[in-house]
Amino acid sequence: MPKKTSTVDTTPDFEKLLWFLPLFMDPTFKSMINEADDYPEYHPTVGAFCDELAKKCWIDYDYMSRDLTYLNIENANLALLKSYLTSIWRRERFSDGHIASMFENGLVVDILWRLKELRDIAMTDGKKKAAKYINDYMRVARSDNTIEIQVEMIEWPHPHTPTSSWHTIDKLDKFTSQEVIDEIVEKTLSDKRYFKVCNECNERNPVGHMHDNKICQSCAENNHGIVY
């Protein structure tokens, strides 16, 4: 069955939310600008923050069923942080001033801080993975006059026995800077002629380790009973 495609990007946009962190960490920041009134009047930045939280990528529609009383933000995962973030602005509907109290007890800053940590971890993991693919399947061959960027191609001329060979994908002048070389190597990782991302495990694979255009051989074996 074809997968349903959605036009809504549900990937959390960390940067847009983390933009607020230094502002909220400022000790002079006050979430309420008029505390005397019967109902709270919030700082415009808080309004902008809540608009961001109301985006689909940050909403947990099920936040009411989660236990959000035990505060363990330091170790919270993304799902739990989304529940907290949703509860911050949704609960204001039932209790005026709820958002202000979440600022006062430090919860908003703690959540954003934990989000920043998770973002940093994901970025480091992404870089490590890219470095591993480059290390495993790519090489830079230098000769007297040229630098060749090569990628290892895996082929299956016979079942069960793959062969591999190095293909030159770019030939550069020997004076080419390391920066330019690194850029080409990195771009190659997202070149579908050489690497494809598996729809099921989301891992990048050399095309020779793909079962077809969509799934990798490991997923074909593990999920579909195909034997390599």
Ligand SMILES: [Zn+2]
């Ligand atoms: Zn896979």
